[in-house]
Amino acid sequence: MLRKTGKYFKGYVLFAVLTPILMILEVVVDVIIPSLMRSTINGGVLAGNVNLVYRNGLYMIIAAIFAFLVGGISTYFGARAGQGLGKNLRLAVFNRVQTFSFANLDKFEVSSLITRLTNDIEIVSDIARMSLRISVRAPFLFIMATIMAVRINTQLSLIFIVALPLMAFGVFLTLKFGLPRFRKYQTKIDSINRRTQENLTAIRVVKAFVREDFEIEKFETQNKKLVRSALNAMNLMILIMPFMMLIMYAVIVAVLWFGGNFMLQGGMQAGDLFSYIMYVGQILMAVMHVAMIMMNFSRARASVERIFEVLETEPEFLESVDQGLTEVPNGSIKFKNVSFKYPGNQHFSLKNINLEIDSGSTLAVIGSTGSSKSTLVHLIPRLYDATEGEVEVGGIPIKDYNLKTLRDQVAIVLQENTLFSGTIRSNMQWGNKDATDQEMIKALEISQAADFVLNRAEGLDARVERGGTNFSGGQKQRLSIARTLLKEPKIIIFDDSTSAVDMTTEARIRAGLDQHNPKLTKIVIAQRISSIQNADKIVVMDDGNICGAGTHEELLEDNKIYQEIYESQQKGMVAG
Ligand SMILES: Nc1ncnc2c1ncn2[C@@H]1O[C@H](COP(=O)(O)OP(=O)(O)O)[C@@H](O)[C@H]1O
Ligand SMILES: [Mg+2]
Structure with a gap:
């Protein structure tokens, strides 16, 4: 999927490459801030070193501004890359449809071509925009934050040996049960689009035959199915989210409990614990993002497939467009x-x-x-x-x-x-x-x-x-x-x-x-x-x-x- 779509970043490759690179810088800042907090609390607040508090405060402000700028630029570049991808795909699909023979055209309904040209490309472009950022952010943040957490306190990090498999299980559940539901939801969106387009392109005929009520009824059925399917997909999320949250809070409670004990024994300072919890938050967030990306990819996959079904349909007469005889001798x-x-x-x-x-x-x-x-x-x-x-x-x-x-x-x-x-x-x-x-x-x-x-x-x-x-x-x-x-x-x-x-x-x-x-x-x-x-x-x-x-x-x-x-x-x- 990535290989196929990748070449349609043409003309926007720079944006597509810079977006994740800037994202890495943003993550570095995200990871540095808890460390600065740690040093501020330990060396500044607890030790009564006001200068350190001021200095670190200044660093943090600079870091925040830097993250803000880099994040903003990266988001903007991501949007450019996503929109560029959409533009290229739209043009490619449109061009391909223009080369279609009548036989090719018989294969696709007009409404379905419209959906592919608009809705599907929109989805792919949007998900490309998000993924360029998040698919780099999630793994990178996960690794960096884990390293930092382990460096603060290796023993405390053993909690993750219990927590991470549980989280992974949550992600697995989301994907196993969520993906098919979201896929189904997407096909429902398709059919409602198809119905709408079919109706609107033929609205005069509908009126001439006084079929409005019938059409409304058909639409309503589709609409209900869509809602049911959306709720079906979301209900699962509603069930899984608290599960993930539960694990997250359990981890934090465990960190506070064991960390508190370490503090009492003198093996840990308040700043350590504070920044540790921030890292925990980042790690868990990264895991959830992984689930989100996978979900998005699967949503995009259906759309990518539909777009490439058009792009990969071989026009029949392409070869004879610029070859062959250019003179017709007579009209027999x-x-x-x-x-x-x-x-x-x-x-x-x-x-x-x-x-x-x-x-x-x-x-x-x-x-x-x-x-x-x-x-x-x-x-x-x-x-x-x-x-x-x-x-x-x-x-x-x-x-x-x-x-x-x-x-x-x-x-x-x-x-x-x-x-x-x-x-x-x-x-x-x-x-x-x-x-x-x-x-x-x-x-x-x-x-x-x-x-x-x-x-x-x-x-x-x-x-x-x-x-x-x-x-x-x-x-x-x-x-x-x-x-x-x-x-x-x-x-x-x-x-x-x-x-x-x-x-x-x-x-x-x-x-x-x-x-x-x-x-x-x-x-x-x-x-x-x-x-x-x-x-x-x-x-x-x-x-x-x-x-x-x-x-x-x-x-x-x-x-x-x-x-x-x-x-x-x-x-x-x-x-x-
Ligand atoms: N695009 C098409 N795809 C499949 N079958 C078609 C298509 N167009 C016409 N047909 C079929 O070919 C037959 C002849 O159609 P057509 O040539 O349009 O008839 P006429 O012009 O004599 O009314 C019909 O049985 C019709 O169902
Ligand atoms: Mg005819």
Whole structure:
């Protein structure tokens, strides 16, 4: 765990090293002070040496100021190191998530990625801050204070031979029973975070379905479980703490008893006893700190594991980001015996697909929901890789292309489209960051979005709220199409991208596209036959298979599924 996280102190190593070193100085002062007390009482107060009292008093003030400064600086450095670690980890996790393929993303829920990026990193950074100090302080203070105590009175120190195993037993109990409970508590925190995030990201859906009460109830259950688990962990602490305290006070009573006897016999002075008790306190405190660190480490371990699960997930396509062909010769597409199954799924979502699409032609895909239409087109820009078989673009296997080239040339307007907070312009720049206003307006005109954009006073600078919530579904679709057009691709894929646009507008978008670039290869997934009947080729998908391909007329002639879809839509038109 330490080795893994250690390298993320990069840039903050100095702080991470200085923190424990300063801590050692702080401990030295902590250990010197009881000695000064001892000499003050023995040589000063008891012997009536006022000068010594003053001198030692001065030393003690200096020592206290020194400890204060060193302690303060060490705490500050510790905080810098902890925060630095957090910053580096956050950046690393965020960067890693950006390189993820769709398949990688399927592995993690969004809410869990958020928890890892925030909560888990927070925990690790916080515990690093504490541990940099305490994990040095505890053992060092223990050793130093023990040496000092033994030097004052070896016989008296025999008490520890009895007390320390008892304390160790207490620590052992804490760890044995406490750790699992704290771990459980952590998983409960996780699940409540997950619930909260899931609910909040979908709060509009919750409201639309009037599921607030149900959600509150679910939350309450989780919340109760969390409290129970927290109490469960703390109850143990409540039991063990008095046990530790009991031992501590027993040790002090024993020290006073035996020490008192030694004093009466003249083998010990008041100052000796006084400082001895201070050392006892330090030793026992150090032992308790050990328990605390172990506890914290185990809390951090779960978080570290979760963070590294992300960091150690190998992005699939990393190698093809800066290698491969950077030229796509034309917009033809070929599926050769392609089968595909989603990672973790048992069944194949695409079964032995063979399909050819000529450059510049229009292919339409139709089929019921879940028939793998989206899956089919996702393979072309390599959002997923085929499990078996091969996909070619321009006569070249897609794996031979540079990934950026491929995705620029094979542009897809996804089924669920999102705009990003900013302006229309900043959203258009996603398609092409160097696009001029003219080019943007041209793209908006083709996608039939120019009207509602230019009608706004701010035009291209009109604000887009997060997720594009200040635009209607159809407007968002048209903006997404414009954004994609700005890439000037050779192939463009519309995954149900005009479902929220009326038929007239849809026809205009299609006409605009043809006029703009007749050589563009178009793949259109659509629900309405009216949207696709002019396509050069239509494929009908059914349960991961192509169950028919041809023109509208051919399919009407001999494809049962196509006929059914057609008839149901005709009826709909008449009735509706
Ligand atoms: N990310 C995914 N992980 C696992 N299975 C998926 C994923 N996306 C889609 N599927 C499955 O693949 C099949 C086809 O889905 P999809 O291609 O989205 O259908 P369509 O676009 O035709 O509605 C469905 O059975 C669906 O459950
Ligand atoms: Mg789909």
